[in-house]
Amino acid sequence: MTYTRPIEELLFHMKTIARQASSEWEANFARSVLRQAKKPTWNPSEKQLWTMQRMVSDLFSLNGVNADADIDLIDTGDRHDAA
Numbered sequence: 189m190t191y192t193r194p195i196e197e198l199l200f201h202m203k204t205i206a207r208q209a210s211s212e213w214e215a216n217f218a219r220s221v222l223r224q225a226k227k228p229t230w231n232p233s234e235k236q237l238w239t240m241q242r243m244v245s246d247l248f249s250l251n252g253v254n255a256d257a258d259i260d261l262i263d264t265g266d267r268h269d270a271a
Contacts, residue, residue, distance in 0.1 A: 191245075195232065198240040199225050205243055214243060 202218040209215035221240065224230045232240065 193241060193244060195237075198237075198244055201244045201247060202240065204247065218243070 199222065202222050206215055206218035206222060209218060217239065221232070221236060224232075
């Protein structure tokens with residue numbers, strides 16, 4: 189991991205992870221961190237911070253995307269059904 193996201197950004201993405209996690213453990217971890225973060229004196233431990241960084245990085249990785257899938261990322265204007 190070369191890019192370290194700020195805690196505020198990690199907490200923002202923890203909300204998404206809590207709702208859409210691929211495992212129950214990840215969802216529970218995200219919910220737990222979000223609860224703890226409500227305390228004004230809370231700071232994540234090194235292990236929590238590392239885990240949050242990894243989970244958020246995984247959100248933006250291409251691991252779950254099939255590179256051969258026909259994904260239309262750029263509108264080329266070939267659709268005629270636009271209003």
